[in-house]
Amino acid sequence: MTGVFEVREYDGMGRRGELTVPRADTTVETPALMPVVNPHVQTLDPATIESRFGAEMLITNSYIIQGSEDLREPALEQGVHDMLEFSGVIATDSGSFQLAEYGDIDVSTREILAFQQAIGSDIGTPVDVPTPPDVARERAAEERATTQRRLDLAAGLDTGEMLLNAPVQGSTHLDLREQAGREAGETGLDIAPVGAVVPLLTEYRFADVVDVVLATKRGLGAEMPVHLFGAGHPMMFALGAATGCDLFDSAAYALYARDDRYLTVRGTEQLTDLSYLPCECPICTDHTAAELRGTDAEHREHLLARHNLAVSFGELRRVRQAIRRGNLFELLESRARGHPAVLDGYRALLRHDDQLAATDPVSKDSFLYLSGDSADRPEVSRHHDRLARLDAPADLLVTAGSAADRFDACWRLRPPFGPVPPALVDAYPLTGETPDRLDSRAYERAADGVSRLAAANPDSDITLFHEGWPDTALDIVPDGVTVSVLGERSR
Numbered sequence: 001m002t003g004v005f006e007v008r009e010y011d012g013m014g015r016r017g018e019l020t021v022p023r024a025d026t027t028v029e030t031p032a033l034m035p036v037v038n039p040h041v042q043t044l045d046p047a048t049i050e051s052r053f054g055a056e057m058l059i060t061n062s063y064i065i066q067g068s069e070d071l072r073e074p075a076l077e078q079g080v081h082d083m084l085e086f087s088g089v090i091a092t093d094s095g096s097f098q099l100a101e102y103g104d105i106d107v108s109t110r111e112i113l114a115f116q117q118a119i120g121s122d123i124g125t126p127v128d129v130p131t132p133p134d135v136a137r138e139r140a141a142e143e144r145a146t147t148q149r150r151l152d153l154a155a156g157l158d159t160g161e162m163l164l165n166a167p168v169q170g171s172t173h174l175d176l177r178e179q180a181g182r183e184a185g186e187t188g189l190d191i192a193p194v195g196a197v198v199p200l201l202t203e204y205r206f207a208d209v210v211d212v213v214l215a216t217k218r219g220l221g222a223e224m225p226v227h228l229f230g231a232g233h234p235m236m237f238a239l240g241a242a243t244g245c246d247l248f249d250s251a252a253y254a255l256y257a258r259d260d261r262y263l264t265v266r267g268t269e270q271l272t273d274l275s276y277l278p279c280e281c282p283i284c285t286d287h288t289a290a291e292l293r294g295t296d297a298e299h300r301e302h303l304l305a306r307h308n309l310a311v312s313f314g315e316l317r318r319v320r321q322a323i324r325r326g327n328l329f330e331l332l333e334s335r336a337r338g339h340p341a342v343l344d345g346y347r348a349l350l351r352h353d354d355q356l357a358a359t360d361p362v363s364k365d366s367f368l369y370l371s372g373d374s375a376d377r378p379e380v381s382r383h384h385d386r387l388a389r390l391d392a393p394a395d396l397l398v399t400a401g402s403a404a405d406r407f408d409a410c411w412r413l414r415p416p417f418g419p420v421p422p423a424l425v426d427a428y429p430l431t432g433e434t435p436d437r438l439d440s441r442a443y444e445r446a447a448d449g450v451s452r453l454a455a456a457n458p459d460s461d462i463t464l465f466h467e468g469w470p471d472t473a474l475d476i477v478p479d480g481v482t483v484s485v486l487g488e489r490s491r
């Protein structure tokens with residue numbers, strides 16, 4: 001099946017979209033979060049997850065259901081929706097996770113897909129081979145080829161209206177991820193989970209996660225929805241969405257609750273370390289930290305799971321809202337200030353200027369400069385590309401201060417963008433808000449803009465009046481440009 005996913009709007013590579021799931025007779029808004037439901041151990045029951053948290057999708061494991069005496073028959077007889085009491089979209093995993101954990105499983109792709117179809121799964125998954133990070137290239141290539149054969153097999157099977165996942169593997173070898181993305185896209189399957197990133201996530205290697213996702217997306221193209229498989233911590237939803245991921249799944253809400261771990265958008269807290277509950281959810285407004293600690297273990301796990309899921313869905317809504325308003329970069333930048341691993345991931349993302357700029361809208365509501373990293377956003381590079389195409393007047397003053405009569409023309413100087421011609425002063429992103437106390441990166445990027453303009457206009461006399469730029473920025477300004485500090489004589 002193809003054509004089940006439609007992107008409604010972009011912000012950078014982040015996107016809001018609609019995933020149509022024919023078997024569930026519904027359309028789900030993305031980015032979406034699928035709570036993971038262990039069919040044996042339901043920390044929160046799926047009906048509560050649906051009614052209290054608004055979950056439209058969940059994911060459960062068909063391999064566990066098939067292998068379990070007390071679940072297999074009910075699932076086949078009632079269907080997985082009635083068995084779990086969940087009316088939304090149910091995606092099923094295939095046992096690949098068990099394959100990665102225990103080294104062997106006794107089921108084939110053909111068999112598990114037939115079982116997933118028989119129990120009424122809305123989104124099925126072939127048995128892929130999850131290759132861990134950092135393995136030798138030969139192994140990664142071999143296992144990736146095995147996964148691809150199974151995707152090709154799945155694409156040839158009649159699975160009715162059930163959508164199919166096409167997991168993308170390749171370990172940390174980016175060319176293999178790109179190839180896997182390309183070949184997964186060519187199968188005609190529906191959703192591309194980026195597989196085996198859990199070890200990277202648990203080690204907080206978010207920059208590597210970003211590189212793996214972006215490599216996958218270079219192969220996949222824009223049409224396929226992307227599931228960041230195993231990414232359930234709300235601290236990285238903004239980063240995941242900004243890399244163009246559409247689906248997240250959370251086992252974390254329940255697993256962390258079991259160990260008295262309390263999720264926040266800035267990281268994880270141990271309940272024992274909390275004097276206060278820094279959250280507005282019903283659990284945290286109805287209880288103090290001491291009360292939660294004093295609750296018996298089973299009830300405490302339940303309450304913490306509810307908090308953890310509330311925080312996760314809250315952040316997901318924040319991400320959707322940010323994409324709609326065009327301020328996903330601002331949200332991500334504030335998350336990057338909450339944890340160094342997210343900052344690393346954000347900086348890794350900003351290095352992929354071309355990929356980011358390809359879908360970033362030309363106009364948005366506002367551009368807020370929040371740190372030196374804001375200077376590396378694609379809006380700044382896009383302005384520089386525009387400067388390289390502009391005809392500069394023969395005798396031009398670019399100034400941070402007021403115009404001077406002895407020049408033919410005067411353009412504004414606005415760090416981090418650089419020279420701004422009069423026609424653009426009121427256009428996005430040049431209307432962006434910057435602090436009065438800028439860092440050197442803003443001036444360096446403005447100097448990049450001056451260089452691009454000067455290089456494109458070798459016959460123009462350009463004079464720059466700046467407001468005390470650091471040497472790191474002045475070193476970038478080409479020799480042909482006359483430079484003065486505002487209020488001083490030319491150098």
Ligand SMILES: [Zn+2]
Nearest residue numbers: 279281284307
């Ligand atoms: Zn809470």
